[in-house]
Amino acid sequence: MTPHTETPSATTQSVAPMLSVRKGAAAVEFYKAAFAAKEVFRIEAPDGAVVSRLSIDTSEFWVADESPEYQNFSPESLGGATTRMVLTVPDPDAVFARAVSAGARAVSPVSDKEYGWRVGRVADPFGHHWEIGRPLE
């Protein structure tokens, strides 16, 4: 399949998270608006469910409509998330503000942490949490 041509070659390995959500198509639009993610590839089912592969620079993640019958649960279904996303950016304050403008909920404001990062945390409209930060100088 053409969309897979970017996949690492047979000699390399990679790992990427696939976020389960309700309203997958809307989630993709949110991640594009909030985090400047680019959609690399999408499968869309007749019922509108999507599987989408997104990139942020050289990192990739996937977004898919939940399918509880296959043990793929959205945070809305379980009442929380079991993985959070660590987003490293040059300007966490700006990205945090953009995410909130796009519809995310501020969980912790951006601040300098004792472990050497400047980080803030948001919950996106689909229940996944993002830590947006960069290492301190």
Place this chain on the structure above:
Amino acid sequence: MTPHTETPSATTQSVAPMLSVRKGAAAVEFYKAAFAAKEVFRIEAPDGAVVSRLSIDTSEFWVADESPEYQNFSPESLGGATTRMVLTVPDPDAVFARAVSAGARAVSPVSDKEYGWRVGRVADPFGHHWEIGRPLE
């Protein structure tokens, strides 16, 4: 902090998942044994809780003991996972077998899928699910 020297420079962005688990230290050992992950960095709290950064080739992910008071839930606490991990490897059959030997539970055997991948799925002992596959020729 020295361990952060591998972090992308101020001009790049990256995103990596952080898996919440019970028994973080044991989870790190499992991911090393099952998927040949390498630990890049670890913070360990006095009570034994860990935050660990792991790499698989050039991809990174994090593992941390859950902290429900901060909305970081393990799959064991919620009864399922909201993100699954897509692990692309040259030989999915071999990695699937190694994961099961290391203690993972087979969810779906490795097989050729109509969407152009050869993939199998396991649940790790901490409740996170991994799709282990490669694109078909």
